[in-house]
Amino acid sequence: MNKYKKTNLCITLTALIAFLLWTLAVTKFDLQAIGPQKSIVGFASLNGAFHDFTGVHMWLYEVTDWLGLVPAVFVLGFGLLGLAQLIKRRSLFKVDFDILILGVFYILVMAVYILFEVFVINYRPVLIAGRLEASYPSSTTLLVLCVMPTAIMQLRKRINKPVVKNVVTVIISLFIIFMVIGRLVSGVHWMTDIVGGVLLSTFLVMLYSYTENIEALRGRMEWTKKK
Template sequence: MMKKKGKKNLLFGGILIATFLLWTALIQMVDVHPLGQNGTNIGFATFNCWFHRLTDVHMTIYTITDWLGLVPLVVCLTFAGVGLIQLIKRKSLFKVDPDIIVLGVYYVVVMLSYFIFEIIPINYRPILINGIMEASYPSSTTLLVLCVMPTLVEQIQRRMSCSALKRIITILAIAFSAFMVIGRLISGVHWFTDIVGGVLLSAGLFTVYKAVVMLTIKK
């Protein structure tokens, strides 16, 4: 049953990633106009510019969500610490819990995705940040939060025995994720399509991660 569900998740994750790639291609082909900073091209320009004028720019929200972007990094370091402790105690990488190893590989893939789009910008932010043009697609904060926070929920569901604590952490993780995505959306530092791209890619990557865990762990 678990293996069958894992295969379905793997297929669904692949579809989500393919949808992200299609979305990325469409952004470079549909309604493209030089309306970004310094005349840079923006896909879906009519809608993106309309939404940006609607929300305006709120640097306070941007700053808050920027600093809170450290939270998923702390989660990553916490699980890295769990893996390191297991490695030291068990004296073999092969004796570390398989889901922790898969999680570590997953985090590396997420970070690589983050850096790839920083190096190869699809488009730039609607505004300058400290006088600098920064890559905007996909929203890196959205990507990091929606890739990492679900793994926190997934891990505590498996590793914690206290139902009340699991419920509290799950609710907090969902609320935090929603706040971060909505905050980046209305802060005015991203185009609407950047957020959609971040949601699609993170959903695809996490679904593939969850599928691999289902296919590799026994319990």
């Protein structure tokens, strides 16, 4: 295992452990009924103070909610790319491996989302349409931080012009920053929800990167042997 892969694996495992420990802490530390309808929230003093500081900005919630469709467009785009390759090449095994891995990654992200919708850690600090909604980890943060960085990885490999490649990377990066900060200060999540989303998405993206790099290395080794 080379140095890059070791570092990648180390970051992946560290992010997973950090997320699990953070989630455990959220369910055990400083639990108080500070949420709507007296819902229990972990890190209550910290979350309550930060929520009071930022306030609630529903317009920002609406903007980031609608912009949450952008990652869905990328998911659809790469899904159509994989489908086009499948139809043209007439074999699932002839579809680009990184696209197949990306598809599995999307399924994993959706499974994680459903998991935390079923097993609720805490609820939002505000009612949405008059009802409580699961808040941990922030699903929008998770979606953006999983789909957009992997989109950058894919596009940087598929765009040949360096200038275009760099411009696309900057635009997507700025979008990511806006979405995470926007969700944080909108007041529709507790601060710990955003942190949880960042840690979980870091683990998932690094896992994707690690898996993709292993296969890329294997492919280069096989190509070298054929020569």
